[in-house]
Amino acid sequence: MRIAHHAVAKGRSRLVTIGLGSCVAIAIHDRAAKVGGLAHVLLPDAALGRGVENRARYASTAVPLLLDEMKAIGATGPFAASLAGGAALFGPLLAFGGSVGARNIEAARTALAAARVPVVAEDVGGESGRTVSFDVSTGEVHVRSVRGGEHVL
Secondary structure, three states, X not given: OOOOOEEEEEOOOEEEEEEEOOOEEEXXXXXXXXXXXXXXXXXXXXXXXXXXXOHHHEHHHHHHHHHHHHHHOOOOOOOEEEEEEOOOOOOOEHHHOEOHHHHHHHHHHHHXXXXXXXXEEXXXXXXXXXXEXXXXXXXXXXXXXXXXXXEEO
């Protein structure tokens, strides 16, 4: 999937997003129902963008979007989340008041906490981009980066 997009799936599916720099991938899983959702968020909240037409663009709106769509295909919880990305590729950007990656990470954590979804694993920050592959049937989140190789969260 591309930047500012999301997907949900049930059963034997794999959701993939590439090119995570300062963006954050939010993966939410319901182990019992084997339902998962993945969003590739660009910014922390709509105040930094051009409105909320695309709820997957912002961490603050992507979490409720994923949960709503997951519930629509059979998820009931409990839910667990994994985060990846949020690198500091460009240093601090004055227009956003600091590292966009760090602000994306914090906004994702805040949105998940508000939805009472615990973060059970993460690979965030640093200075290199990542690719994420989320196995919906098992909940495994595979993260690959140039500097960090490949590992499972």
